[in-house]
Amino acid sequence: MSDLAKYPGFKLMSYIRLVFTLDLFGDKKTGMMRNTLRRLPLYAQIKSVLIRRIGEGEWQANQALPSEWELAAQLDVSQGTVRKALGELVAQGVLYRRQGRGTFVAEVASDWGAGYLVTPGFLDEKPDMLVLELLGCSRGNAPEDVAQTLGLRRGEAVIRVRQLWRLRGMAVALDDAYLPAESFDGLDARSIRQCGGDVYVTLQRRFGVRPRVAVEQWRAVALSREDAAMLGVAPDQPTLSQLRVSTTMEGEPLEWRQRVCLTDALAYTTGRQP
Amino acid sequence: MSDLAKYPGFKLMSYIRLVFTLDLFGDKKTGMMRNTLRRLPLYAQIKSVLIRRIGEGEWQANQALPSEWELAAQLDVSQGTVRKALGELVAQGVLYRRQGRGTFVAEVASDWGAGYLVTPGFLDEKPDMLVLELLGCSRGNAPEDVAQTLGLRRGEAVIRVRQLWRLRGMAVALDDAYLPAESFDGLDARSIRQCGGDVYVTLQRRFGVRPRVAVEQWRAVALSREDAAMLGVAPDQPTLSQLRVSTTMEGEPLEWRQRVCLTDALAYTTGRQP
DNA sequence: CAGTGGTCTAGACCACTCG
DNA sequence: GAGTGGTCTAGACCACTGA
Incomplete structure (x- = not known):
């Protein structure tokens, strides 16, 4: 003792x-x-x-x-x-x-989060690997809704991360994530790229923070012109939109993330892990 | 003793x-x-x-x-x-x-399941009450994919339930549920209506079965002409489609349910209950 | 005040893994 | 066989509820 x-x-x-x-x-x-x-x-x-x-x-x-x-x-x-x-x-x-x-x-969860992409209607299908591509990481001012969700003052500095997900080479999802800049000083494109382009992995390795998904919102939307161009599809295509807020293990807001996901040939599956 | x-x-x-x-x-x-x-x-x-x-x-x-x-x-x-x-x-x-x-x-969960409908981007909003309307309950033969998921032989008898969900009077979601007919002999429109139109409540009260959501699949789709007419919207509107499979507490497949949900002014929110 | 769930301790033995 | 997590028991005391 x-x-x-x-x-x-x-x-x-x-x-x-x-x-x-x-x-x-x-x-x-x-x-x-x-x-x-x-x-x-x-x-x-x-x-x-x-x-x-x-x-x-x-x-x-x-x-x-x-x-x-x-x-x-x-x-x-x-x-x-x-x-x-x-x-x-x-x-x-x-x-x-x-x-x-x-x-x-446990391995820290990746930015993808829970769920996987399989053929619609097939529940036991083994999902293919998703490949993550970091599009960019920049500093800026928090948009109104992001600031409110993260508990920041309006226009406070945030880090914005854009990512693209590929399945068998095809672009299938586009992410837009915001984090409070003050809390994560060394978080930039270089450090994220060192962690495979994954923000959650970076937060764990560099800041000792393990993110935890708190809420998710699901909607069907028409793609914006820019997002459609990025994903290489027609802008009128119905697209699954997910808003996710992650917190620390202690429950403090950490990240606001918007994802659009192409689900014409895929289904976003949650629940039973295969 | x-x-x-x-x-x-x-x-x-x-x-x-x-x-x-x-x-x-x-x-x-x-x-x-x-x-x-x-x-x-x-x-x-x-x-x-x-x-x-x-x-x-x-x-x-x-x-x-x-x-x-x-x-x-x-x-x-x-x-x-x-x-x-x-x-x-x-x-x-x-x-x-x-x-x-x-x-x-605990109260048995309703057919709606987890999640609630709020204004997109608002995470702490108190959700409005959903009102359930039973559209119909009929016997038929299991479609291919339903039979496979529920572990039935192809074309085996199933009970099909159609329901409409309203929020502040507006139709917002349409459900199409299939259950094995052999397991639930007295399950008909009358018995479901006695339980407020809710299948899960009926299963609990009449059969002692507590359903449990096992998997959910999310997609964005264009509405079929019939569903669009039922919901009173244009058929090209992007719509959130949810496929859900429920099981008994012991894990035996119980129900296959397809839901379409209008999310132009609403967001389907899962995670933190307000 | 009695009764309930919530926390904490101590000790025993089991099933499993690996060298 | 030593070491690990998994199960089960027994007993103590706490915080909370409601009559």
């Missing part, structure tokens, strides 16, 4: 325990909370600590975390409490577990 | 315990499974029993289940195991819990 300090994250944890558990709020051994002020349950505190340590790069994607018992000893809680925290992180897609092997950090 | 038999579902449970736990597979007290044949974990068996008892109408919507300790005594397992089963049923939307009050049966 005396070598706790050698573990990264110990300081944070001991701070939390000191302030929120031992001194002010109660005695973890019995679960007592002597104060009427709320504190986060232990397992929720552990979730935060693990998310932070993952963000700091302590464990890379597909690397194993310490075992439940090891973590319990590090954090000075019972194995059952660690288990509950890990279980919620698995449910959130941050971790995955393999019986007999260990608990691993 | 001796009055276990007065509880509905006892027979099933004792059968399960007899066959799967005590005699063949091990000793629940220690969690041992002496046989290499798999058995379901206790908490999963309890989930099945509870789903069945809910389906049989033992507890109606918004009624409280017995307490965790009461259920544990009934089923002869520990409170923690009951808790795990209840927790998963909450996650699946079958139950909800209120601290200090109890565990309650």
